[in-house]
Amino acid sequence: MTVAQQTPAITTRSTATPPRRNGRWSGYWHLLMARMLELKREPEVVFWVFAFPLLLAVGLGIAFRNKPADAVSVAIVDPAGNLQVMLANSPQHDLFRPHVLPQQEAETGFRLGKYDLVVASDGKGGFAYRYDPARPESVLAKTEVNDALQAAAGRKDAVATTATASSEPGSRYIDFLIPGLLGMNLMNSGMWGIGFALVDMRQRKLLKRFIGTPMRRGDFLLAIMTSRLVLMVLEVGLLLVFGILLFHMRVLGSLAAIALIAGLGSLTFGGIGLLTASRAQKIESISGLINLVMMPMWIFSGVFFSYERFPAVIHPLIKALPLTALNDALRACILEGTPILHQWPRLLVMILWGGISFVLALKWFRWT
Amino acid sequence: MAAAIQCRDLRKTYDSKVEAVRGLNLEIQAGECFGLLGPNGAGKTTTIEILEGLLAPTSGEVFIFGHTWHENEREMREWLGISLQETRLSEKLSVRETIELFASFYREPRSSDEVLEELQLTEKADAWVGKLSGGQRQRLAVATALVCNPKILFLDEPTTGLDPQSRRQLWDIIRQFQQDGGTVLLTTHYMDEAERLCDRLAIVDHGQIIAEGSPADLIERLGGHHVVEFSTSGNSDGASLQAWRGLPSVESVREDSGVIALNVKEPHLTIPALLEAVGQRGSELQHLTTRQASLEDVFVRLTGRHLRDE
Ligand SMILES: Nc1ncnc2c1ncn2[C@@H]1O[C@H](COP(=O)(O)OP(=O)(O)O)[C@@H](O)[C@H]1O
Ligand SMILES: [Mg+2]
Numbered sequence: 001m002t003v004a005q006q007t008p009a010i011t012t013r014s015t016a017t018p019p020r021r022n023g024r025w026s027g028y029w030h031l032l033m034a035r036m037l038e039l040k041r042e043p044e045v046v047f048w049v050f051a052f053p054l055l056l057a058v059g060l061g062i063a064f065r066n067k068p069a070d071a072v073s074v075a076i077v078d079p080a081g082n083l084q085v086m087l088a089n090s091p092q093h094d095l096f097r098p099h100v101l102p103q104q105e106a107e108t109g110f111r112l113g114k115y116d117l118v119v120a121s122d123g124k125g126g127f128a129y130r131y132d133p134a135r136p137e138s139v140l141a142k143t144e145v146n147d148a149l150q151a152a153a154g155r156k157d158a159v160a161t162t163a164t165a166s167s168e169p170g171s172r173y174i175d176f177l178i179p180g181l182l183g184m185n186l187m188n189s190g191m192w193g194i195g196f197a198l199v200d201m202r203q204r205k206l207l208k209r210f211i212g213t214p215m216r217r218g219d220f221l222l223a224i225m226t227s228r229l230v231l232m233v234l235e236v237g238l239l240l241v242f243g244i245l246l247f248h249m250r251v252l253g254s255l256a257a258i259a260l261i262a263g264l265g266s267l268t269f270g271g272i273g274l275l276t277a278s279r280a281q282k283i284e285s286i287s288g289l290i291n292l293v294m295m296p297m298w299i300f301s302g303v304f305f306s307y308e309r310f311p312a313v314i315h316p317l318i319k320a321l322p323l324t325a326l327n328d329a330l331r332a333c334i335l336e337g338t339p340i341l342h343q344w345p346r347l348l349v350m351i352l353w354g355g356i357s358f359v360l361a362l363k364w365f366r367w368t
Numbered sequence: 369m370a371a372a373i374q375c376r377d378l379r380k381t382y383d384s385k386v387e388a389v390r391g392l393n394l395e396i397q398a399g400e401c402f403g404l405l406g407p408n409g410a411g412k413t414t415t416i417e418i419l420e421g422l423l424a425p426t427s428g429e430v431f432i433f434g435h436t437w438h439e440n441e442r443e444m445r446e447w448l449g450i451s452l453q454e455t456r457l458s459e460k461l462s463v464r465e466t467i468e469l470f471a472s473f474y475r476e477p478r479s480s481d482e483v484l485e486e487l488q489l490t491e492k493a494d495a496w497v498g499k500l501s502g503g504q505r506q507r508l509a510v511a512t513a514l515v516c517n518p519k520i521l522f523l524d525e526p527t528t529g530l531d532p533q534s535r536r537q538l539w540d541i542i543r544q545f546q547q548d549g550g551t552v553l554l555t556t557h558y559m560d561e562a563e564r565l566c567d568r569l570a571i572v573d574h575g576q577i578i579a580e581g582s583p584a585d586l587i588e589r590l591g592g593h594h595v596v597e598f599s600t601s602g603n604s605d606g607a608s609l610q611a612w613r614g615l616p617s618v619e620s621v622r623e624d625s626g627v628i629a630l631n632v633k634e635p636h637l638t639i640p641a642l643l644e645a646v647g648q649r650g651s652e653l654q655h656l657t658t659r660q661a662s663l664e665d666v667f668v669r670l671t672g673r674h675l676r677d678e
Contacts, residue, residue, distance in 0.1 A: 020476065020477065020479065021475065021476055022471075022474060022475055022476070022477065026472040027472045027473045030469045030472035031469070031472075034461055034465060034469050037465065038458055038460045038461060041460040041496075204455065204456035204457075205452055205454055205455045205456065206455060206456065206458070208422055208452060209452055209455045209457075209512075210473075211422065212420060212421075212445070212450040212452070213450075213470060213473040213474065213516070214442045214443075214473050214474060214475075216442075368422065368423070
């Protein structure tokens, strides 16, 4: 009954509104807008993509700030008190922060990293050093304290030298760190923003629902990649502006060059993210996979410290990692202003990783 | 004109072990509302997804208005509105944004406002999908299918888990679509839904069609017109079941946890004879009801199981 009564209404309705026609790119635009809206409305994304790198930069920036005349923290074990006097009389005395302590306490503090070095008198006029060869500051402390003590005891330098502390913008730890954080952030958001998002959509059967429509599959992937690029501009811009304002970072390379490298980096990791996500059915398995793929790069690619510390034999391998290439390219561009064309081997590494991943991903990708 | 949906000898074996669909033939005419009725695991979802071109059959052929899925998939997708059994749409998009997104994939979609109105979602147009009730979500899923102005609407268990009012709302929407000349294929394990909504239906069990026809026709052919259910004091056995079968106008007998159900053509002939027979055996009638036969009776008659056995 009700249906019969409603029928005339339907007829008027369909004549009243003329059908609308969608153009070729309508699907792409809507997919892109939907993706951007979703990202904007996801508080976790805002935190991980924008707040987290800034917090890291601030935290590490403070931990490694340039202390005035970076004082060496020395534990002294000398009941007789000779050591303190000698150290205080040495020409370099303002370099040291001496702590006179009993043996036990000095060693505990050393083990915890509170002191860089323990100096103990051996009771016969000589000294014993305890230092940790794996800690650069400990090695340095040993050399400096030894020099000071020898000088105080009357050694003469054979050659006169002077030293200048280098804390100019461009050569500090924070300058090294920020391009590394940029690279790391591009990797993280590429892998999670694409890999995780796709598997989530697959698990929710949304991908299957999409391919039940005439949606062009290429447009869908293109929209996902575009959203990544838009986000990249925001991520990189924010971190750079932050570095410049707060840490007086100097950017030598052109913005266009930085944008090009960062854009290529985000597409590379987008491609790798896509490949990682091409088959996984569950978000649990993709989380594990993403961490597995990113782990070597976290360790080797020189985000927080230079990979030069690893044995030289594995340097070629390290340099073949996409994040290493991205970090090196960003550092060379930002800190040294290296022209983009001189960086072609690094760009090639990224293009190969991204390109091959993308092609394989398209081949293996499952929509259901 | 070619049938809206046709399939021949459809088979699907998962991982070369699970035979989900075993030789299915269907022919659904334009303008029909056709139902696949069957218990969980019968192979309904597998069948409908093969017909939708989302799943490749192990063997068999599918035609949509005479075209196969290998011909021109994109063009064919313009004709179909699909609602899958379990799609979780993005929670952080609004209802309108979701409908607009799906509309954007089609050449000539309907206006979103019109679809919102038709599915009674206008009030919720700006609410996030994550904030909708189950019934509203299901209507949104159907809205994403209807926005493309489809010729065929595929609905996989559209009302499972919904409250009665939401179910009736969806039924009205489906009927209205059909009134507009659309073709509907839906799956369900609710017999009342199949009975009220479908022009024709196929009962599916273990990947095969075990009966096909209009609901009234199936009930008449297989359910008996009426069902007389009773229980007596004292145990019944196989022999007594045979005795009940011999009563006038009885078409079939079954026993279900102590209750004996007779499929009966004319209850006014059966019941007096039944009372007499009970008296002769010296046992007492403990319970007696009569009702119209339903699809449930058809299913039980065919399989010996209930549709919704867990
Ligand atoms: N992807 C799959 N892999 C393996 N087995 C499956 C898969 N999907 C469904 N099945 C099995 O196929 C049978 C039919 O399932 P389905 O078509 O979902 O039935 P229904 O929709 O009628 O409940 C079930 O036994 C189910 O376990
Ligand atoms: Mg199902």
